[in-house]
Amino acid sequence: QSALTQPASVSGSPGQSITISCTGSSSDIGGYNFVSWYQQHPGKAPKLIIFDVTNRPSGVSNRFSGSKSGNTASLTISGLQAEDEADYYCCSYTSSSTRVFGGGTKLTVL
Amino acid sequence: QVQLVQSGAEVKKPGASVKISCKTSTYTFTNYYIHWVRQAPGQGLEWMGVIVPDGDGTFYAQKFQDKVTLTSETSTQTVYLEVNSLRSEDTAVYYCAREGYGDKTPHFDQWGQGTLVTVAS
Secondary structure, eight states, rough: OOBOOSSSSEOOOOOOEEEEEEOOOTGGGGGOEEEEEEOOOOTTEEEEEETTTTBBBBOOOTEEEEETTTTTEEEESSSGGGGEEEEEEEEEEOOOEEEEEBBBBEEEEE | OOOOEEEOOEOOOOOOEEEEEEEEEESSGGEEEEEEEETTTTEEEEEEEEEEETTEEEEOGGGTTTEEEEEEEEETTEEEEOSSSGGEEEEEEEEEEEEEEESSSSSOOEEEEEEEEEEEO
C-alpha cells in the first residue's frame, strides 16, 4: 500500500486560508468516507482534527474543515493563526482493512 | 480522561528485540482497537498494525508481518509491541493509538505519548 500523496509544504499569512490536498486511489480515499486528519507539533503526538472526511471532534476549532472529491481529500484551515504551524497528516481506511497515511505537510505561518 | 501511557525510551543493538508497552485507562478496554504507528526521525507516520484488545485478533501491514508482534493483557489493560531483528532503520518513535469499532468509524481519537527506540551499535 503506497502512502497517500500530500504536498511537502504549504504556507500562509495570519488570517488567510490554506488548503492541503491528499490524493489516494479508489482502494482508499475514493472507496470510503473514512478519511481523517491529524495535526502534529514538533516533539508531540499527533492529534485528531478531522474524521469521516468532514467531522470535527469536540474541542477542535471550526476553522478546520475537510472535504473529498473522488480520490482526493482536502483539509482547509481558515483564519490562520500562529499556533496552526505544525505538520498535518491525512489517513484513510483501505480495501485491505489496513490504514494508510499521507507523507505529511509542513504548514508555515508567515 | 482517556489515557494511553507508553513505556520509556530504549536503546538497542542491531539484531536485538524490543518490547514496548501501552497502558490504557479510563475507558472500556475491549471496546477499542489499539493500533501502532511509527515515525522515523524527520519522517512521516507509518501504520504498522492493529490488535483487538481481548486478544482475539491481530492484523499487520505487509511490511511488518515478520517484523513485529502485538499482544495484549486485559487484566492490566495493556497492549505490547515487540519488534525483532532490529536494524538502524528501525530507529523511530513508536506510537500506540486508539480506534473505536462497532458503531464507530475508523480513526485514531487518542494517542500515546510515543516511545523512542534507538538502534545503534
